[in-house]
Amino acid sequence: MKIGIDIMGGDFAPEEAIKGVLAYLASHSDSGIGVHFVLIGSPDIAAPYLSLLDGYQSHFTLVPAATVIDMHEHPTKALKEKQDSSIAIGFGLLQMGKIDAFFSAGNTGAMLVGAMYTVKAIPGVLRPTIASPIPKLDGKFNFLLDVGANADCKPEHLVQFAVMGSLYAKHVLKLENPRVGLLNLGEEEGKGNILAQTTYPLLKQHSGINFKGNVEGRDLFLDNCDVIVCEGFTGNIALKVAESIYNIFTDSRKIQDEFLDQFNYEIYGGTPILGVNAPVLIGHGISNARAFKSSIESAINLVESNFTNILKESFAENSSGAA
Amino acid sequence: MKIGIDIMGGDFAPEEAIKGVLAYLASHSDSGIGVHFVLIGSPDIAAPYLSLLDGYQSHFTLVPAATVIDMHEHPTKALKEKQDSSIAIGFGLLQMGKIDAFFSAGNTGAMLVGAMYTVKAIPGVLRPTIASPIPKLDGKFNFLLDVGANADCKPEHLVQFAVMGSLYAKHVLKLENPRVGLLNLGEEEGKGNILAQTTYPLLKQHSGINFKGNVEGRDLFLDNCDVIVCEGFTGNIALKVAESIYNIFTDSRKIQDEFLDQFNYEIYGGTPILGVNAPVLIGHGISNARAFKSSIESAINLVESNFTNILKESFAENSSGAA
Structure with a gap:
């Protein structure tokens, strides 16, 4: 398996990217390393750090890239x-x-646009989506999608997010019969904005998912479902509120707590773009070595589970997917 | 000043409602009580608790109400x-x-519908709105609106929320030149869903507000603005995520923290419906005596600040309001 890593992406690249690769390699015996890393970046800039990988020469290849897309560049124009x-x-x-698989902690927009225009959406998938794990009090995770790729959505998009999220939960996270919740402002059917009201019956009648009804903001950290769907505007805001909890209580309030530790993005690293023809993962701009290592593990997991083909088959059988 | 309180509203009514009134009265000297309470509810059900107010007979009147609108009844039908x-x-x-002023911790929908159909919207106000304080790390509060009254909004609604929120922050919360942020998934102008993209320039060019640009989910607890506007779907979810933090970390994780204490809704009690022709406040269904007392204080504050007239004058002068 070959995992491509943009070693120039992220605020602490290339140092932390390379240290993340090292951390992954060092945690496996030489024969246990089933992955070859394709590191993509500037040889000159990377040179001071590449020596860290001495001893692992057979496990990586450096592919030179002369430039970097900065974090604030316009994605389409920059690409x-x-x-x-x-x-x-x-x-x-x-x-x-x-x-x-390809992972970058660089410009998220460029990663999305790149995924859409090169590997492209899987036939039948209307809108590829970005998902993010949200820690639950019981130690597991809710899988929230979309978290920002699709700010305006139609009901049929949310239905596909439910299908893709369910397939991911089942095949990558190994959850049996994952429960889907529709993020909404009330529990009862009929609640919500027009999008949520229209989506509810479509999810309810969809035979390919295990729909549990509406979930509210307060359910985000609870074990009332496994996959939570919404449009990317609300999802992004819910995710960023959740993420800020970690910074606020850990950094500013100096609180130590096991559950709070689960909010540390470093432990789950990159988040996949679901619905494109190859495994693509995006990382936080502030990714450190630990986050890079976690992202590598997520990428390997995604490839090993054969998730892209599972999605392709699902959407080939049925235009609305079958989880 | 006469404050009307629905003593049948809320999960712990009438006991906690009456104990809240008692707590307010007991915290003031007899001559310092400038308010007369009009308690509305069933005399029979309230009887066992009304004796708590012995000694304060001149400070309240009981207005009998034979029935109660339950929490899950359909608002319009029930009213x-x-x-x-x-x-x-x-x-x-x-x-x-x-x-x-009128306060209830009962059926929120019925309170909204009642406000719209009896006291009605202030002329010029397109959509009355519900706002909620969100604690900031610096000990102050962000004022978030809408938090659920208006699930689908147009840009002109959000502009009015910004005006009403600014006026509330200025005249009731006594903040000078309150800063307005537009809740969005990115900082830069041009980011967001169609609603946010269209609203941004309207807020930017509005002379009556102090617009500071987009704020993200991670800014909810920070001092980057004072008033945060969004449609009620996203606002409700952001609010409930924020509220759940208190329950999760205090109750489930047993964490003690001063900032976390600020998330306790009991300290700020009821939230006003802004934009109707009289002060109306809604409380949490789980309101206890402390929350009722806080809500009474909010209601008094709202009446004393003459906020309804300020809103009326603002919207009479200018159809989009002038903060």
Whole structure:
């Protein structure tokens, strides 16, 4: 398996990216490493850190990329103009099948646009989506989607998010018969904005998912379902509120708590773009070595579970997917 | 000043409602009590608790109400059919000017519908709104609106929320030149769903508010603005995520923290319906005596600040309001 990593992406690249790769390699015996890393970035900038990987020479290849798409560049414009950037080259490798998954902690928009225009949406998938785990009090996670790729959605998009989220929960997270909740402002059927009101009956009648009804903001951290669907505007805000809890209580309030530790994004690292023809994962801009290592594990998991093919088959059988 | 209280509303009514009134009265010297309470509810059910107010007979009147609108009844239907309910009678008193403000911890929908159909929206106000304080790390509060009254909004609604929220922050919360933020999934202008993208320039060009641009989910607890506007779907979910933090970390995780204590709704009690022709406040269904006392204080504050007239004048001068 070949995992492509944009070592120029993120605030602490390339140092933390390379240290993340090292952390992954160091945690496995030489024969236990079933992955070859394709590190994409500037050889000059990476040089001081690449020596950290001495001893693991056979486990990685450096693919040179002359430029980087900065965090605040316009995604479409940057991808078009910077074809020698680490993200553009990464997608090129993925499209040609030279890597099996691609991860970057760089410009999220560029990763989304790159995924849409190179590996492209799986036939039948209307809107690829970004999902994020949200820690639950019982130690497990809710899988929230969409968290920002699709700010305006139609009911049929949310139905597909439910299907893709269910398939991910089942095949990648290994949850049996994952429960789907519709994020809403009230529990009862009929509550909500027009989108939620219209989506509810579609989810209810969908035979391919285990729909449990509406869930509210207060259910985000509870074990009332496994997959929570919403449009990306609300999902992004709910996610960022949840993420800020960790910073506020850990950093500002100096609270130590096991549940709070689960909010640390470093432990789950990258989040997948679901619905495109190859495994693509996006990381936090502030990713450190631990987050890179977690993201590598997520990428391997995604490839090993054969998730892309599972999605393809599901949407080939049925235009609304079958979880 | 006469404050009307639905003593039948809420999970712990009438006991906690009456104990809340008692707590308010007991915290003031007899001559310092500038308010007369109009308690609305069933004399029979309230009887065992009314004796708690012995010694304060001159400070309250009981107005009998034969029925109660339950928490899960359909608001419009219930208000129509139960004209002898504590909520219906409360709105009748408010409409006739027999009370200066009305508070209930009962059926939120019925309170909203009652406010809209009896005291009605202030001329020029397109959509009355519910706002909620959100604690900030610096000990102050962000004022978030709408939090659920208006699940689907147009840009002009959000502009009015910004105006009403600014006026409330200025005149009731006594903040000078309150800063307005638009809740969004990114900081830059142009980010967001169609609603946020369209609302941004309207807020930017509005001379009556101090617009500071977009704020994200992670800004909810920070001091980057004072008033945060959004449609009621996202606002409700953000609020409930925030509220659940208190329950999760205090009750389930047994964490003691001063900032966390600020999330306890009991300290700020009821939340006003902004934009109707008289002060109306809604409380949490789980309101206890402390929450009732806080709500009484909020109601008094709202009446004393003459907020309803300030709103009326603002919207009379200018159809989009002038903060």
